[in-house]
Amino acid sequence: MSITAKLIELLRANVRTVALTGAGVSAESGVPTFRGNDGLWSKFDPTELASMNAFMRNPKLVWEWYLYRRDVIGKAEPNMGHETLAKMEQHLSDFTLVTQNVDNLHRRAGSQNVIELHGNIQRNKCRQCGSPMDQVEIDPDNIPRCSCGGQIRPDVVWFGELLPEEALVTAIKMAEKSALFLSIGTSALVYPAADLPLIAKNNGAYLVEINPEPTGLTPYADEVFHGKSGEILPIIWQVAMEEASSGEASLKTNEA
Ligand code: BV8
Numbered sequence: 001m002s003i004t005a006k007l008i009e010l011l012r013a014n015v016r017t018v019a020l021t022g023a024g025v026s027a028e029s030g031v032p033t034f035r036g037n038d039g040l041w042s043k044f045d046p047t048e049l050a051s052m053n054a055f056m057r058n059p060k061l062v063w064e065w066y067l068y069r070r071d072v073i074g075k076a077e078p079n080m081g082h083e084t085l086a087k088m089e090q091h092l093s094d095f096t097l098v099t100q101n102v103d104n105l106h107r108r109a110g111s112q113n114v115i116e117l118h119g120n121i122q123r124n125k126c127r128q129c130g131s132p133m134d135q136v137e138i139d140p141d142n143i144p145r146c147s148c149g150g151q152i153r154p155d156v157v158w159f160g161e162l163l164p165e166e167a168l169v170t171a172i173k174m175a176e177k178s179a180l181f182l183s184i185g186t187s188a189l190v191y192p193a194a195d196l197p198l199i200a201k202n203n204g205a206y207l208v209e210i211n212p213e214p215t216g217l218t219p220y221a222d223e224v225f226h227g228k229s230g231e232i233l234p235i236i237w238q239v240a241m242e243e244a245s246s247g248e249a250s251l252k253t254n255e256a
């Protein structure tokens, strides 16, 4: 894999950097993605599960799906991709991590400021008044209720629901002002998150994509790494952090 001098230069210049992550960043931690063939939605259609209609129609099935995912995530460990993003946050003075993921693995890897566009699967809330209900034990056969009478639901953003206002506004603002935007492990299909890389690009950012597969975003990217984020991110960061030995840092890593 080869890394351009431009990307290394931007990372070394400590420019305003935004990273947007999707389910692909957690794939190497054993958390299934959404659209992969072993994906979470290979058996169900997303509207079957990740929507208020689904919850109203079959709250037991929806809670069983979320409890299953909590169990998978509980057994998962952050991977080198999550860890590298946590290091970037420590080293770069203006770095923003925006995630579509609800698995909490960025925080577990040490990232402090994580903008969670789609909520967090570890949290619960009342579907009526929105009060946080994290300590409540969930029995899908007897879904607990809030004191206001509302059923408890996972604190994630379902299809057809608005994203948390402050998270989205901040993410858009940082994308607009970014000089380097990394789109990592996302199929760039879910809106409005999928708007962010193009907002950055249209405002002059250098757009980098890391994904084993091409996506709708690939044609717009300035630099594309076809591979796994858990392998690629550590290499990019290592090269960027190497002191330039003979003038120029060795930008050519071993040819993969
Ligand atoms: C909304 C939480 C206002 C729940 C999720 C235009 C504007 C606004 C809305 C829309 C619009 N067009 C359509 C809509 C509606 C909808 C939408 O975008 N639908 C899509 C499917 C077309 N958007 C909404 O409903 C949003 N709400 O905008 O409200 C509104 C309201 C009504 C009507 C209009 C507007 C809410 C969207 C949030 C939904 N909630 N998750 C839960 O998790 O259960 S979305 C879900 O998809 C996850 O959060 C996931 O992260 C996200 C995006 O998917 P990806 O992360 O990209 O995952 P995916 O599997 O697709 O791809 C993984 C990628 O990783 C692949 O490319 C793969 O190649 C790659 N990969 C694999 N291994 C690796 C890897 N990459 C790197 N390394 C590896 N090792």
Ligand code: ZN
Binding pocket: 126, 127, 128, 129, 130, 131, 146, 147, 148, 149, 150
């Ligand atoms: Zn309530």
